[in-house]
Amino acid sequence: MEKPTDRGAKLNFDVANVFVTNMPLKQRRYALKTKEARQILADAQSSLKMDSESFFGGKAAVEVVESDIGEVYLISGKPLLYRLDGKILPTLHFTEFAAKAPKIVVDMGAVPYVCKGATVMAPGIVRVEGEFAKGDLVVVVDMKHGKALGLGESLMDAETAKQTKKGPVVKTLHFVSDKIWDYTKTLNE
16 A cells, blocks of 8 residues: 555656646747748738738837747737747737737637637537638637637638538637647746
């Protein structure tokens, strides 16, 4: 029979291992030169389809954190952007973008699935807010609290999404509790 202190020590060891495996093993953080920073912000503007000047101002300090999870861009110290498949996308911590972006509002039954990265299906959609075209970024929010659950690429335009009753509507790219979310939370502290 194990002593209670032995079990406690084992538990702490296991928790430490879980934490370590979710975090990147290596990371490198450095400031970008002005020209590189402008290029990242221009790429972000293209992806977001919104004026980056309104979000970041004229001269935003841009840092990059390279890790085995990917590249995360810190704007004025906040992890607001990341690179996925060569494309610059906003993190869910970028609340200014989430407030202005088109939204797909899902019912509470869809929340656990979205939080696991599932594609947003038409039956779980309560309403569509804002205008967007096929391929545009949309924020997926819950109907009760209006909290951002995920960021996705629309598979149809806003009018079609409002009328469709079945099938996939949004391909989820980033969601609460994914690797980017967990990692950027540690950078945000």
